[in-house]
Amino acid sequence: MSKTILITGAASGFGKIVAFELAKKGHKVIATAQIYPQMSDLIREAKEQGIELIVDKLDVTNSRDIAYIHQKYDIDILISNAGIMEGGPIAEQPLDLIRSMFEVNVFGALELAQGFIKKFIAQKKAGKIVFTTSMGELWTVPYVAAYCASKHAMGSIAEGLKTELAPFNIKIATCNPGVFGTGFNDRGVDTISRWYNPETNFTPSSVFDGTAEALANQLDPQSMADTIVNVVLDDNSNFRNVHPKETEDFVKQLQAAAWTAKS
Secondary structure, eight states, X not given: OOOXXXXXXXXXXXXXXXXXXXXXXXXXXXXXXXXXXXXXXXXXXXXXXXOOOEEEEOOTTOHHHHHHHHHHOOXXXXXXXXXXXXXXXXXXXXXXXXXXXXXXXXXXXXXXXXHXXXXXXXXXXXXXXXXXXXXXXXXXXXXXXXXXXHHHHHHHHXXXXXXXXGGGTOEEEEEEEOSBOSSHHHHHHHGGGGTOOTTTSSSOGGGXXXXXXXXXXXXXXXXHHHHHHHHHHOTTOOSEXXXXXXXXXXXXXXXXXXXXXXX
């Protein structure tokens, strides 16, 4: 049965792949992007591939955009995928950068979700919301701790929604990617150089040694996109969906070790 699905952050990465895959399966997909040039690129690429897609503008930090989207569309499923990463040592990271990241990753995502939840309940619709979080929701990666904190927050919100909305038959799920080559991680690392200076910051530059090698070994994003598609369309999906399995196992080991970790 065809669903109407709105996805945020569809200009690139998982968002674009998932939007295209769901549209290929015959679903009505509203692919949203932050700025108009991204919309034009999406429209052109979908046309080139013969994919039927509705493309609209949605900056999740813009309340006018959010209100417009809430008013314009009735949907069955929301995929809350838009996100940004600001990297660097959290003891020195500028707070305005951390705040801006929380505005996108947490508050924008929650404001958008709240509006659609109200519509689901008013229409007595068994809707679903899928949040793209991160493996960083479940453990804190050094030097991207603030990003992980935003994903911890979104994971807690998602878990609260899952419990609180169960009486209304609204399903909530999270998808937690490992390290995939969408460009997202690379740009997150790039953000550090815009404020960090080894001559004035106390964190030594040596802590970033090996970053290039780690980024060179990122996974093909298609398998994560396939996982998101499966979660979106499965009425009985797990709440938490870490991929790949190796990352899930690693996270479980870290969480177990946390109980005996020293200060």
